[in-house]
Amino acid sequence: MSAQKLFKVERTTNWTLERISRMSSQEIKQLRDNAERLNEPAVVALCSEALTAGRKADSQARRKGTPRTKARHFVARTKAFEARGVYLQDARTSWGGVRKTDSAVVLALWADAVQSAEGGCKYLLWAPNVEGARPWSDGPGGRERLAHCKLAMQAGQAEGLLVYGEALQGRLPEEKAQAIHGCDPEVVLTFNVEQVGAEYWAVWGKKA
Helix, strand or coil, X not given: CCHHHHHHHHCCCCCCHHHHHCCCHHHHHHHHHHHHHCCCHHHHHHHHHHHXXXXXXXXXXXXXXXXXXXXXXXXXXXXXXHHCCCCCCCCCCCCEEECCCCCCEEEEEEHHHCEEECCEEEEEEECCCHHXXXXXXXXXXHHHHHHHHHHHHHHCCEEEEEEEEEECCCCCCCCCEEEEEEEEXXXXXXXXXXXXXXXXXXXXXXXX
8 A cells, every 4th residue: 555545544533743652763754754745734734743753852861871871780682681581583583482381471671662551551562564664573573472462362361571771763662772771680571462453562560
């Protein structure tokens, strides 16, 4: 489906700042480009506002990140997984694995991408590569993540390890980051994996 056709379908719904803000920077830029081509100034303005807010949030996270990360003891992602009994299929691209002893799915989550939700937390594990906005989803790491999401849904839950670092503007940290400090081996999350449309989300914590 072309970008123009995709946008025409989406125009039947209401674009809001909250909805757009949940998208990645690449997805927002793609939506803004489509809106400009189709002469939708209101959507263009919302996209620009979301991108500006995202850049401010990134800047604030970087300023706060130094004391936050210094207080933690980090290890390499592969070492953190091995401590949980999981050996990654590919140390470079894998962001998850299955523990042989109990078939539990263990996934790495980018700490700064965790979102608050109804008194708990949520994290976008995987979303389809729409119009080239998320190329990682179609690569080896993304295909592996999708398979792990489906396994976790069948199992009922999964474990998560938090990865800290500095994201690269416009890129998913799973694909490429400006800097990766490592995993915090002392924190292990337990969450459910839920499918929302074509997306897969990790959800945990007490809900209101």
